[in-house]
Structures are given as C-alpha cells and as structure tokens.
Amino acid sequence: MAFLSELKQDTQNALKYYRAAYSLVHELRAHETNMLEIKTMAGFINYKICRLCFQHNTPLDAIAQFRKHIDLCKKKIGSAELAFEHSAWMSKQFQSFGELFDEAIKLGLTAIQTQNPGFYYQQAACYSQDRKQMAQQLCQAGTTYPSPDPLDTQSGGLDFYGQRPWRQGHQSIDPTDPEKEKMGILALQIKERDVPHSELIIALLSNAVAQFKKYKCPRMKSHLMVQMGEEYYHAKDYTKALKLLDYVMCDYRTERWWPLLTAILTTALRCAYLMASVKDYIIYCMELLGRASTLKEEQKSRIEKNLFKVLMNKVPEAEAECDPSSVSAARSLWSDRMALSGSNELTVEMQDYIPFIQCKARFQSPSFHVDQPIQLQVFLRADCPHPVSFTKLSVSLSNQEYNQWCVVEPSGPETRTLSPWKPESYSFSFVARTEDVGRKVEITGVEVMLGSDGGRCVFLSWRGAGGDAASTQEALQASRSSRRWGRGAEARQEPDWDGVTLQHSTMIISRVPKISVQLSHQPPALSNEMYRIGLTVQSQEDAVARDVRLTAGLKPGQEAGLGQNTHVTLDGSAVCDDSAPALLTEVPLGDLKPGEQLQTCVFVRCVSTGPRVFLFHVAYSIDTAVEGRRIVCRCHKDETVAVETVVPFDVSVKFVSTKFEPLEQVAVDVPFLLMTDVLSSSPWPLLLSSSQLQLLTVTSNTPQLQSQLQQVVLQTGEGASECFCLRVPPGASSNSTMATGQYILSWRRKCYGSDGPLIQTTVPLPHVVLESVPLYIYADLPSFGRVRESLPVRYHIENRTAQLQEVEIAVDPSDAFMFSGLKQVRLRVLPGTEQALLYNFYPLMAGYQTLPQLSLSLPHCPTASGTALRRFLPQRIFVKPQGRQADDASIAAA
Amino acid sequence: MAVCIAVIAKENYPLYIRSVPSQNELKFHYTVHTSLDVVEEKVSAVGKSIGDQRELYLGLLYPTEDYKVYGYVTNSKVKFVIVVDSSNTSLRDNEIRSMFRKLHNSFTDVMCNPFYNPGDPIQSKAFNGIVSGMMVQTG
Secondary structure: OHHHHHHOOOHHHHHHHHHHHHHHHHHOOOOOOOHHHHHHHHHHHHHHHHHHHHHOOOHHHHHHHHHHHHHHHHOOOOOHHHHHHHHHHHHHHHHHHHHHHHHHHHOOOOOEOOEOHHHHHHHHHHHHHHHHHHHHHHOOOOOOOOOOOOOOOOOOOOOOOOOOHHHOOOOOOOOOOHHHHHHHHHHHHHHHHOOOHHHHHHHHHHHHHHHHHHOOOHHHHHHHHHHHHHHHHHOOOHHHHHHHHHHHHHHHHHHOOHHHHHHHHHHHHHHHHHHOOHHHHHHHHHHHHOOOOOOOHHHHHHHHHHHHHHHOOOOOOOOOOOOHHHHHHHHHHHHHHHHOOOOOEEEEEOOOOOOOEEEEEEEOOOEEEOOOEEEEEEEEEEOOOOOEEEEEEEEEEOOHHHHHHOEEOOOOOOOEEEOEOOOEEEEEEEEOOHHHOOOEEEEEEEEEEEEOOOOOEEEEEEEOOEOOOOHHHHHHHHHHHHHHHOOHHHHOOOOOOOOOOOEOEEEEEOEOOOEEEEEEOOOOEEOOOEEEEEEEEEEOOOOOEEEEEEEEEEOOOOOOOHHHHEEEEOOOOOOOOOOOOOEEEEEEEEEEOOOOEEEEEEEEEEOOOEEEEEEEEEEEEEEEEEOOEEEEEEEEEEEEEEEEEEOOEEEEEEEEOOOOOEOOEEEOOOEEEEEEEEEEOOOOOEEEEEEEEEEOOOEEOOOOOOOOOOOEEEOOOOEEEEEEEEEOOOOOOOOOEEOOEEEEEEEEEHHHHHHOOOEEEEEEOOOEEEEOOOEEEEEEOOOEEEOOOOEEEEEEEEEOOOOOEEEEEEEOOOOOEEEEOOOEEEEEEOOOOEEEEEEEEEEOOOEEEEOOOEEEEOOOOOOOOHHHHHOOOOOEEEEEOOOOHHHHHHHHHO | OEEEEEEEOOOOOEEEEEEOOOOOHHHHHHHHHHHHHHHHHHHHHHHHHHOOOOOOEEEEEEEOOOEEEEEEEOOOOOEEEEEEEOOOOOOOHHHHHHHHHHHHHHHHHHHHOOOOOOOOOOOOHHHHHHHHHHHHOOO
C-alpha cells in the first residue's frame, strides 16, 4: 500500500504507511529461524522511511527513526553460529544510512561536525570488523563445502527476501530437518570465509575519512587512518599500512599523546618487520625505545636487542602477535636482506622523531675571543634499558674547516658506551681562524654513528644543536621548574639533563687589547677653534704591537648635519678648511714596543655648537700563540669622548652719534661712531690678537683705522670694547638701508701658547638706514671751558641742498653763560657753501653746564625742523672752576 | 558512572587519563583524543561570540554507539573529558555538571601545589581518589 502511494508521488501518505508497516514487522513473532527474514524486511522499510524523511527535509526525524531502528534490532542477533550475519546486517544498515545522509547533503542538507555521514560509515566499519572477528572465530570448523549445495535453489529464486533457501516453503517455526539445517549453516560459514572483509572495512573507513575531512575533524580522521592502517596490516598490505601510519604518527607526536603513539608505533614496527624494511625497522625501534614510548621495560629491552641484532647485520627476533606464517616469510626476507651487501649505511634525521638517544650540543659561551680556544660540549643520553655504544660522534659547524676538530672516534676496539639515563658529555675545543673574527659559528648538525663498518651502521643526525620532536616542550617545562626552584639545581655534581640548554651558535670576537688609550683635552670646545685632543697610547702587550693605526673623529651615527660641521685633522699649525673630513681613518702610527707609549694630537674644528661624541679607535696586530698555533690577531681599542662646543665670545655692535646717543638713522656725510663690544663666554682665557674693520660703503673719518684690541687677554665674563669714527660719504641715496661691512677678530686660547693658530671670527656689521639732512650745522668748541674765561665757539652752517636756504638763528639765554655775538640773526646760505657764526661764551659756573641753545628755523624748508638740526650741536660743556696754575697742570696730567 | 575521565592540557596533550581497567584502554584514548575536535570547534565558536562570559561546561560532545562523551573547558584552556556508557540513561545533565565541577575543584587543588610543575602529568593521590570516586559509583 505504501509502495503504491509512493508510486503516486504521495510521499506524506507513503511515510505514514511505511511507519505502520514497520511497527507491524516488529510485532511479528521473532524466532531464531525467521529472524533474518524479519530484519531484512525491517531494514527495507527503515530505508524507505529514512529516505522519505530526508526527502521531506526532516533529517532529525530520519536520524531518530534510524536510532530507534538500531536500538530495536541491536539485540536480535539470531542464531549464535551465524552472528556474523547480524554484524554484516548492522554494518549494511549503517552504511546505507550513511549513504542516504550523504546523498541528502549533496541535495542541499547541511550537516554539522557532530552529526555527519562519517559517523555512520565509521560505525559500519566497526560492525564489519566485528563481523570479521566473528567470522574468524566461527568459520574455523568447515573444511569441505557440502556436496549438495544447500544454497542452491532449484526454483532459481526465493519467495521472500531473507528466507533461508533450504527452508523454503516451511511455515512452522521448528527446524524440519536438523541435518539440512547444519549443512546450510556450514555452507554459509564457508561462504563468509571468502568475503574480503578487510577490503570492505577499508572502503568504509576511507569513506568516513573523506567525510571527517569535510567536517574539520582532524583527530577523528587520524583515528580512522590508524584503523585503516591496522586493517591494511591485517590484509597484509604492509606498505600501504606503513604509509598511513607514518602519516598520522606526526599528528600524534605533535599532540604528545604518547600511549596512542606507542600503539601505532608497535603496529608499524610489526609491519616493518614483516616487510623486512631495515630503515623503517630501525626508526621504529629507536622511537619505541625513546622516552615517549609507554612500553614496559622488558618489551623495550627486547626491542633494543633486536635493534642491535639488525645493527650487527643479523636477523631480528619476530615481533609478538604476528601471524606465524607471515613470520616465516619475513624471516626469509630478512636473511635475504642481510645477505645483500652494500647500502648498509643509513642516515636518520632525528628531529622528526623522539629517539632513544638524546643529544644536546652547546658552545660554552655565546662568544669567544679569537685568541681563546672555542669550547664545544655535546651531551648524549640514552633512554633505553641497556647501555648503548656508539662508534663515532661528529659535530658539523657552519664553517666546514672546523669540523675536523669536532670528531670523537674512539681509538682501538673499545667503544664509547652510553649508560641508560646517564648523560655523557664530550668536549671539543678548537682555535678559530683569524678571518672569522666578527662572524658567527653555528652548529649545523650532530651525528652519532651506531654500529660498525663491518655490520650495519646508522648515522643518527640531528639538525642544529640537537633536540628532537619533543625536546622544545621539555625545555620549556624544565625552565618553568628551574625558575621555581631557583639555582639550587646547578650546585649538583651530576649535570642536570633538563638544565642543559642548547647554545647553537657563538660569536668569534677579536682579542682583548692590552693597550691603554688616554685622551687629554680641555673641554668645552670653542666653536671654530682648532680644538686639541691629546692621545696617549700605552702598550701593555708582551710583544711588539705592529702596524698601529688610529681612526679618529666624529663617531658615526649621530645627528646628520654634524658631519659637515666638524672637521678633523692632524695638522694643528693652521686652521683647517671645510675640506677636512669628519672622521680620519686608518692613520698609521707605526709599531709600538712593549711598555712604550706613543703620543699624538688630533685637532678638531667644530663649526656649530652643541654636543658631539668623538671616537678614537686604535687598532694593531700582534702575534700570539693559542694552543701551540701561532696566529696573528688584530686587536683594537675604542675610546669615546663627548665634547660640548660653545661660543667663545659674544660681539655686539651699535652705531652712536658723536654725542654717544644711539642712532636709528645715519645722516649722510655726518660723522658717527661704531662701538663694538666683545664679551668672553669661554671658560678658558682668550687672547685677542687683533681686530679689523672691513668697511664697504662707509669710510673712516680718521685717516687710518687702528685696532684698539691688540694682545688683549680676556678672562671669563670679561669684555673688550672698540670705537671707530665713521662717515657715510656724500652722494649716497637717502632713506635706504646699506650694508656697512664686517668686523674681524683674530684670537686663540691663551693656554695654547704662540704655536696655536689664530682663529679669525667674522662678525657682520648691521645695516644702517640713511637719511640726508638739508642743513648741517656743527660747532667748533674747545673741550672744556673755565669759569670767567672766554670760550670761543664757532658754529658752521652748511647748506647741502641745491637751493638757497634762509636760516633764522636765535640764541636762548642761559644762566650759566654770558655771551657776546649775534643774538638773533637771519642769514642766507648759498647752495653748497657754509657760513660761520662766532660766539664768545663766558662761563659763570663750574661743572657740566648747558650751553646757550641755538634755536634754528628754516622758513623755506619746513621739513627740517630746528630740533632736528639741533641734535648735531653739543648740548653741554664741562666748565672748570677758576684755579691756580698747579690745578691746571694736574688736570692736564689727568 | 563514568568509564573514562581525562584531563587534557592547553596544548592538547594528556595530563591525566584514566579509564575503567577492564576494557580496551586504547579505545578510550582514541575516543578522548577524537573528542578534542569537537571541543576545539566549540571553544572557538563560543570565544568569538561572547568573549569572556564563557560557559565552562560544553555539554554532550558527541554520541557514539556505545558511549557518550562530555566536555568541559577551564578558563586556562585545560579540558576535562568524561566518557559515559550509552546504556546508562539515568544520568542527567546536572549530574554530569556536578562531576565536572568536582573535577575542576580537585584540579585547582593540584595546581595550587607548589611542588607541581604546570604542564607535567598529574600524579596527585587526592586527584586520583576523586576520579576513582566518580568511576566507582557505577556500582
């Protein structure tokens, strides 16, 4: 009925009917004889139901139905003799459900990690394994196939699926013919024996692996691959088994599940033994003997004996739990292999395994001086139950030339023996080549040779400084515990294995110099000076230091601009120019005998201020002997010195009028004064040798400019001033700014004496703003007056314009003076000429007295006011009291 | 009650694993090891969504035909796995939870031992006792 509705595409109804049919099937009276029939029917119906459920996109219903089905049928094993049939049936159920599930997924159903077809395939495989086991147990009996084949049905087919062929047509429950029954069972058993179980299982497993791969279950996958490997092993396909096992071994090794790894290794070892694969056999032996294996001591010792047998080129003992027939085959394979000569050398890379010999190599120190022998230690420890002896230990280094020193090959027949769990250390020392100074020497590998040339030899090779797949984690653990326990462990006599850390590389550094380099100088440096740094090299060597070379100058790696602002030279007699380099390299200083000393001076010119670091690098070569070998070492000693550069003095310049009033503008063709002030800020006394004015447009008012600073010594904070009288030549355009020139000082440090070069410091003079005056007035008057003595004063009025100028002059009266002359006058000055007015003043009081003021006005030239003109005139004069003749003399003397 | 109890380190190697002695020990090892797949998946999924407010108990990891595997992850990523026989249907989720809590407490005590070096296999007698207690309850 259900089938009918299915045909009618009425799937919902079909499902209902199938469910009803399913419960009906289970209500049938189950008995041993019809069990298979019932199960087959139930299986069919269940398949249908599940398929419909998936079609209806209700996978949970499908899974639930399947679970129910399995739970119901699990216990219905049926006849004990044909239990394998039940397993086969279960397996079939799981497989078909897995396939259904898979199909549904292909049609768009999404599975999750914990619920995917892989599980069903796996379960199917599991039942297949059960089936195989049962079949092996049950199918021993039958030897001959019964002659009248009970499975043959004359009618050419069965009436119902799942019915026993020999029981066709019977409806009663009791077996009709026990004899026939027996024959039938026997026939089935024999048939079962021919089923290729392993292939079935492997197919199922590989299906499951594919599924788990899809659902990101790497560990599940590895587990199944182990099962596959084991199945291949049972199927005697050892190469495939080894390949699979090898593949998953890595995973378990990195996950550090030692018990599982051990189990896999044991299987793999059996495979390798049965294949007589020497290399694999040795590797698995070594790993099973290693510390990661959880095997018992006696098993380990058996494996170790076998390993040594192989190394002696003998046939090893058979592994336990191997099929006796295959063992004998393997034995002959082994003896063939052993008889084969050649290719008895074997190299095994250790870092991928956890072998039974652990190796740790280290240099004694992270760096060695070239005149010291380099010391290298190799620690070996065997983890196996019996002592191991090796024939050769060699270390290869990054520089091949050193390898010859790092080989232990025990002389004579006795071999080095490693006792179980006892670390042994082997030390090497060799002399580094001088060319390798500054380079690193690394351990690239350690090799231990087991066995002998006569038998079979295996090279265990560790990349780098030893260590294998598990040692990094162990080192981490060890460091954790040692941190906790402090350094107490180091006090122990026995070298603590876990405490040995790898030191896989060492630096070769140059020999420690036995010279002293002393610097003498007087900081700070003054900018632009030739700063002298004295250098004394004292030799404490036992031999002659040859070819002493000095590199001096600015230490590299400072501010970028310093290189251009710093100049170094050896010649201190003259100021060096900008072409001198910032770093003098490789200046030869000759040889230096033991105990002698050598002196030299380096001059540094710092243009800019600020801190600098100078480097003095003295290098030399010397002959030494290290362990009987003569080598030439280059040694060097560095000294650095930080020098601050400061400004030696400050120069300030100002323009003042002849009355020492500061000037903002300089009148054309009127004399004015230039004042310079030099203020020393150097901590050391300075000698100012001379000064010089270089004038551009202005001219000196005096015929010759003479420096007033000659050989003047300035202490810190002292100042020196100069004054020059200058005049802007007529014709210069007014209201413009004009460069005036520069001021040059020559100086040196006083302490450097006369041999030090003079340094020229140039100070540019400020620009001046020019103005032109229409009328220039100046007075001729004596430097002082005397009370009640006539004081003649002559005023000159100069017309500097091209027009006639009319000037009104009035003299204001003053209390301190009587005067004679024109009190008020109006006069005309022709262009380019001058007029003179003569007054006779008669001082009445002593001291500084204000002169009677001339008030000027130019009615035709309103731009030039009287006050502007008046600034050219003297304001006051010193009047001496009337005294005797002696006073005169004393004043004149003053 | 439980047929196998395991403590797995942060780096997924076993710190402690014990199973009912009568049965195939290796099989339990494999079961626990494969369950780590699911644990990792769950931990990474939860870590993304909620951050530190994490439920330590992961619940049923996956059912096989014969066993139920439950997982629990501490804040320091140490995993506890308990394998229970499938036929034991009376066991409720709450009971599993309390088992894990007990296990965690005992584990914390082990970690507090100054002589214990984190990362070493657990050899504590007290811890062993607690675990045995959980396994013996099978009765």
